[in-house]
Amino acid sequence: MNKLTMVSAALCLAMGTSVYAAPGGGEQGSTNGQPFKTINERIDILEMELGDAIALINNRLDLIEQEQLEQNARIDFLMTALTALEMRVTTNENHIATLTAIQDLQGQLIDALRTDLTALEIRVAQNENDIAALVLADAAMQALITAIQGEIVTINARIDANDTDISALQQRASELEQQLLIVSAELQTKQARVTGICEPGSSIREIFENGDVTCEPTNAAGVTALNTYRSSGVIETSNNLRSVTDDRYCLSGDRVVGGGHLLAGGQGSVLASYPISDGGWRITGDFNSAGKRTLTTYALCVGASQ
Structure with missing residues (x-):
């Protein structure tokens, strides 16, 4: 290439x-080089x-x-x-x-x-008689199985009836359990009977949950001036936080001599009810489910001169 x-x-x-090597005059009178x-x-x-x-x-x-x-x-x-x-x-x-x-x-x-097949054929012939006997035994077994199946149907019917009764009893037990929870919550909020007494010239200053009291002297007129304050509010609890605390304080200069609470709108229990050092009363409760409830805390106060 x-x-x-x-x-x-x-x-x-x-x-x-060869063309351009010898330039000269034109041919037959034509222009030179044409x-x-x-x-x-x-x-x-x-x-x-x-x-x-x-x-x-x-x-x-x-x-x-x-x-x-x-x-x-x-x-x-x-x-x-x-x-x-x-x-x-x-x-x-x-x-x-x-x-x-x-x-x-x-x-x-x-x-x-x-060779082995021949031997097996001999053995099969020997086993055929046994198979015939087993067929008869199987027929008898089938009859027995049929009878047992009839008994099983009867037993299953009885079991279904028992299951219905058990479901009814379980429903009734659940209802009773709910009632017991309500009664238990109400019992825990119940104030114990007051068993303590104060001597003449004194009056009850504080009542404890077990019924005991704390006494204090009365004034010249024999009367102790008491002022009751309360704090009410809606308290909402979740599954993660069920314990709540509510405080109620006396007026400035007064001192707290007693307190209590009222729970409405749901189940729960009061774990503690006691005075706090800065002139108030504290209620600590625990609720067994989430939801909204109204907790009222009472503080019983007397003036500083009393």
């Missing part, structure tokens, strides 16, 4: 040199056509070379496949030899199995 290009280039160079100009234009056209032809030939040569490369690749692939096929044939021949040996062994095994 390169040689063909060099030959065409040399040919074009020689033709161009015929040579026409020839040069023709030569240019020929050079272009020659270049196109050379390019076409070069493209064809490239295509042939590419096809040759592809054929070489196919040949290499076929050679590789042939080698692999030869290896597979060799492997298959080995397998065939192995299978032939296995077939011989299987023939021997079949002969042995035929």
Whole structure:
């Protein structure tokens, strides 16, 4: 391909040199150099056509070379496949030899199995009598099973009736348990009977949950001035926080001598009811479920002069 290009280039160079080597006067009175100009234009056209032809030939040569490369690749692939096929044939021949040996062994095994089959046929014939006896026993067993199934149906009906009674009893037990919880909550909020007494000239200052009292002297008129203050509010508890605390304070300068509480709107219990050091009364409660309730805390106070 390169040689063909060099030959065409040399040919074009020689033709161009012969045309422009001897400039002179024009032919038959024409302008000087006009015929040579026409020839040069023709030569240019020929050079272009020659270049196109050379390019076409070069493209064809490239295509042939590419096809040759592809054929070489196919040949290499076929050679590789042939080698692999030869290896597979060799492997298959080995397998065939192995299978032939296995077939011989299987023939021997079949002969042995035929002998065993004959012995088994003799044993089967001997067992047929036993099977007949077992069939009769099975029929008797089926009859017994049918009778037992009838008994099971009867027992299941009785169990269903018992389940209904049990469900009713469980519902009644649940209702009683709810009533017991309500009664227990009410009992825990109940004030114990007052058992303590105060001597003449004194009055009750504080009543405890167990019924005991604390006494204090009365004034000259025999009366102790008491002021009652209360603090009411809606308390909401969640499943994570059920314990609440509510405080009620006396007026500035007064002192607390007693206190109490009132719970409305739900179940719960009071864990503690006691005075606090800064002149007030504290109620601490615990509720057994989440929800809103109204807790009222009372503080019984006397003036500083009392």
